[in-house]
Amino acid sequence: MGIGGNFWDLLKPYARLEGVDFLRNKRVAVDLSFWIVQHCAAIHARSPRALSPHLRLIFFRTIALFSKLGAFPVFVIDGEPSPLKDQARMERFLRGSCLEFAVLSKPSVTTVGDAPATKQRNHVFTKYVQECVELLQILGMPVLKAQSEAEALCAQLSIECHVDACITSDSDAFLFGAKCVIKCLRTNSKEPYECYYLSDIQAGLGVKRKQMIAIALLVGNDHCMNGVSGFGVETALRFVKLFSDEEVLERLSEVSEGIIPAFPGDVGSSMDHADEPTFNGGLSCARSSHCSHCGHPGNKKAHLQVACEYCGNNGSEICIMKSTGFKCNCHECNKDRIAKERRKQENWLIKACKKISAEQNFPDKDIINIYLTVNHWHESAIHSLPFKWDKVNVEDLVDYLTFHLHWEPSYIRKHALPMLSTTFLRAMASRPEEVLLLYDQYKFHSIKGVKTRHGHPYYLVKWKKAIYSLENNAHYLINENSNSDLDDESMDVADEPDVPTILVDEGGCFLVTEENMELVQAAFPKAAAKFCEEKQSKEKRKSLKPKSDKNESPKSSRVQLSITEFYRSTKPAPHGTQKDVQGESSSPRSKKRPANLDQEIPKSVRRRLLFD
Incomplete structure (x- = not known):
């Protein structure tokens, strides 16, 4: 809370x-x-x-x-x-x-x-x-x-x-x-x-x-x-800001005893708590008369003859009619507004202090x-101190979660592997001279590629099995089909991490995990540098590859035909004839235009006959 x-x-x-x-x-x-x-x-x-x-x-x-x-x-x-x-x-x-x-x-x-x-x-x-x-x-x-x-x-x-x-x-x-x-x-x-x-x-x-x-x-x-009854967060914030950080707790103790502190800016000691306290400044004096036409100090009758000093400063010969919501900014009006605001703040302070003093055992x-x-x-x-982050005890972890959650051992090992790989990479970055194995069975092989997740890039790292004492494949640690009934239990609130995948190629069976790029570079700088060089060379070869013609299809090297030639090359020959399309099109008298073509045949049919 x-x-x-x-x-x-x-x-x-x-x-x-x-x-x-x-x-x-x-x-x-x-x-x-x-x-x-x-x-x-x-x-x-x-x-x-x-x-x-x-x-x-x-x-x-x-x-x-x-x-x-x-x-x-x-x-x-x-x-x-x-x-x-x-x-x-x-x-x-x-x-x-x-x-x-x-x-x-x-x-x-x-x-x-x-x-x-x-x-x-x-x-x-x-x-x-x-x-x-x-x-x-x-x-x-x-x-x-x-x-x-x-x-x-x-x-x-x-x-x-x-x-x-x-x-x-x-x-x-x-x-x-x-x-x-x-x-x-x-x-x-x-x-x-x-x-x-x-x-x-x-x-x-x-x-x-x-x-x-x-x-x-x-x-x-x-x-x-x-x-305290009647105090919300905004009211409490307003109250405590009236005092400095060094004195605020002491002032609360004084208020609880019935002493109302002087309003900030007052001169003199604190005032005793009373039902109707008096203020240092007292009530403001009566304000001098103001013109009902322009709203400035003075007399309307006099201002109709000669403009007041406030309106005259604007270059007017007579006073200007005051606008809606006009407020006079003369010295007396400003002083009166300040006094009213001050009385308002003091009244609020007194009410707040009364609420505090009504509480028992406060603060x-x-x-x-x-x-x-x-x-x-x-x-x-x-x-x-100092804090230590030890290596995961996998066997104890499997026994503990199998007993309490009834999970399969392969499911536990699969989801614990990201933590094991991170620990392994940190150990390699700090102690590169030691020969360490991931989970005491897998060794670093290579960097497969880069994967972006949630806008952040990760290295896809390949791990190859180095010890075959238990099983001869990666399924000892990872079994994609095991414990599948737990998928319904996966929720966003549990923050279930990404699990490694299995890659089978000519070199054997590998585990592929997503690792932080900086951590991999610190643990295996040579492999990271080699991967970056290969990636740059691929991009360079791709940029030097000659660009094909814009009109050329990416899957065909032939020149694109015009619409007339396309129809001539694709339309089947009429039934009963085996004439060559190219020879037929080259003969000037192979087709005869009907005399009444423009009058009797629709335009769409005529267009089709022209390409026949």
Whole structure:
């Protein structure tokens, strides 16, 4: 959830649209709970009978993020929630269950049996998280546990420059100080995704971190859903911008005690809270008379004789009739408008302060301390630096997914291969002197070509089997016909990555995968250079090839015939005669024009007879 109201809509104008290559070779902190909650709901809505959708989601999306986008993900899970957040979860649960009477009573601890209701309600979700953590560890991904909130540790990793971005939909990440947040990531879409930078938000909205914390306190957050009655996102933004980032939280505490702060620009100390406070400027003095004809200061009778100084400046001998909606810009009128606008703003400020002072225990110091806490590391994750991305344990992966998802081993190996190939290429790029095999069975053969997907080019890499201890063909790893009943389960929300294909030619049987061009060039520079040279030579030979005549058919070298010659060469000879068409056409007396041809025969028939 994060900040209540439509806070994301307020931030959307300041989002940057990033493409496929934005996360390549970058470290990203992923809020694991966000992935599970968001996409399990979508999969259950479309396929209620889906088996363990949380594992399926984590498997496919992790492979796509690691191999296709080229990122280095660091997964973060929640720790023990704070009592405030536990209470807010219970209120949200009761509201969703239409038990509003229980929300009004606000019980401190609601129990079901011997265990708290929130813990019992989250028992299934906790099991999902634990299963996903086991899968991620098999895939070799680093997993961290936060002290309390996962987005808080993600933000700390961003502040300390351990990661370049955070993937979460919880806007609380900005309150914890995250520098870059990716709200929604779709790896199988060609559309760019939204990336929010804290610097852009601060420059666009004109608010900083503590001011955003004040907005969360006013409109509601994960730790207090209610906020202040009558405050929406726009109203809260307008209120906090009246104060600087350093003093805004202190001013909220003063307002809650009944002290109305001076309106910006006033001279003097703050005013005490009263039902009808007085203003520093008081009511404006009575305005001098204005002409009803031109609207400027003065007398109409006098202006009919001599034009006023305002109209006279325009070169008129008499005053000009004022237009509809005319507003005088004299000093007194401008001062009066400013005073009215000021009184309007002061009245609004007083009403807002009255609403805040009516709230009990506002602002909650515990919530402010949660957002301003510096360290969010769990004691078990303190020594996790530096991060390590290990090699995938394929056999454990096959056993785990076969048990939980009932997938065929060939299906698992097929979809895990993009991750294995990416790991292999990165290892070759960093340690080229070592002889490594893909999946301990396949070696790099050559680059087959270039394929463009979603506007981004990829190399088609051929892998040849090097070890034949298990099988003598590539079908040990890839079997196109196996597990075909799972195709109905494929969905866009699962971000299922591209799978390798099988190529059979004179050289044997190969696997063909789509790989990042820069990664292949770093791992196998000679093969990449050779492919580029061959491609350039082909293009050069194609450009030097002589161009054929424009009138010549691409499938025929003969000269195109005229319409007369075409009809003479294609029309069959009349029945009963075997005369040569060329000889017949060369004889001047072979045909005789009928005398009454123009009068009796239609034009279309005459044209046909001419070519007969």
